[in-house]
Amino acid sequence: MAHDSENEHVLRQIDENLKRVYQQKVEEDLPDRFKMLLAQLKEQGEGETHQ
């Protein structure tokens, strides 16, 4: 049982680290290319709906 709780502790720590590493990436600045791409797609779409 002691082993189980130790193991759970390690697993919990792994998940905490995972969340932290992931969160760091989520908080990175987004390259402009994605917003430009969305704007471009939107423009094209508006062109189509007017047909």
Added chain:
Amino acid sequence: MSTNPRDELVDHLPSLRAFAMSLCRNSAQADDLVQDTIVKAWTNIEKFKVGTNLRAWLFTILRNTFYSARRRAGREVADVDGVFSANLATKPDHDGRLAMKDFEKAFATLPDEQREALLLVGASGFSYEEAADMCDCAVGTIKSRANRGRAKLSELLNMDEDGAMELTDQSTMAVMSATQMKSM
């Protein structure tokens, strides 16, 4: 009037990119993958069921795109940022702290399927059921991939040895707040 899910794509870009970066382990490739995902999501938006989880839908597109590219490449892409396999710290510091960089390096050595499972359920907070749905496999498969990934990480980082016992909540907090806050 219902909102257009296309307008919500932008809200999911940061997490989509984080997922891509961790999956690809290469930021240039990750950004191309995000770009492809945006275009696919945009042009196939009518396939999205309004009221369901848009993020899960986007992640599914991203991972499917990733795996088809990998299949086309015929092998696992070896172009990884940095050198992940070498120079892994073999033990936590003497005070039991685990450096984030070491954690990242260890994580990057896991097979794609294990990284993916851990990213979905461990990092992004999807349920096992949602992750299984996204990966088109059984819940048990996701659980086993995630557990094998966790076991491998604890092995690589020697967390299952004496070091782990020193990892008190306090040292966990220390890891969480700043890795450079090493006491002497």
